[in-house]
Amino acid sequence: MATDTLSDVLKTVRLTGAAYFDIAAQEPWSVHSPARDLILPKILPGADHLIAYHVVTAGRCFASLDGGEPVSLEAGEVVMFTNADPHVMSSDAGMRADPPTADMIDIAEAGQLPFHINLMNGGTVSAKLVCGYLACDSRPFNPLLEALPPMLKAGDPRKNDAGWLGQFIHFAVAEVADKRAGSESVLTKLSELMFIDVVRRYIETLPQQDAGWLAGLRDPAVGKALGLIHARLSFNWTIEGLARQCGASRTVLAERFMLFVGIPPMHYLAKWRMQVASEMLNRGNANMATIAAEIGYESEAAFSRAFKKMMGVPPSAWRLGARANASHPR
Structure with missing residues (x-):
């Protein structure tokens, strides 16, 4: 059930690749990624959220959020910045405050992606990286993004990783070397799958006493409640009915749901419906009555009132805004 809930969230928030580049670097080197609001319009106009990632395919380096502690990385490891916060990739931990030798703004404006960044000066390669940005919807409600820490590290350089992360590195290196037609599309899809694999690995490492939406997926009562809400969104759920289906009392479910998810079950249901x-308004031409029925509202008017109350604009205005954003060229 938890896996289905995670898949449902990933599907609905429309995770898509936005950009890709690779780096070959010689010490000393550093690459700076600026604030999301600065880089996002250069990478994918119209998107409302970016996730940055860097996969080390050879050598070693350091990653750090601006003002944060550096984290060491070796070949076979990936670091992901889930809010695309300002960060630095560098050959040495002490370089995080130095002027970078490359900046993502300059790279984004340099030309057609995928893009190769050569930070060599005639010496030996000290690190190779495959990097990129993923775009997704964070509005109106993305419980996955809200549950992730700002920086995630995954992978194990000490062994041959047979999981999807290892496969991503293998295929990414091949795409970089071959430079075949369609490389950007291939790497975009690979990046999406890599993100899912990193999230699953993160879930597996969460302490049993941890709270949050991701930890809630593992809780018997909360995980089942989340699964039922996502699987039967249009059902006329009540807290009593949901608790009965989960084999728990109303009080226990309400308390555990609040502990893990941070909001009551019925509030979560309302937010996920929106x-x-x-997402339906963004991607298609379904009429308002169809959308209302799909998410559990008896009438178009009731749906429109609920949507405007939560989103601040009526559904028709939201759809027009989505189409306007989609019309902007990359």
């Missing part, structure tokens, strides 16, 4: 509705 997320699904906004």
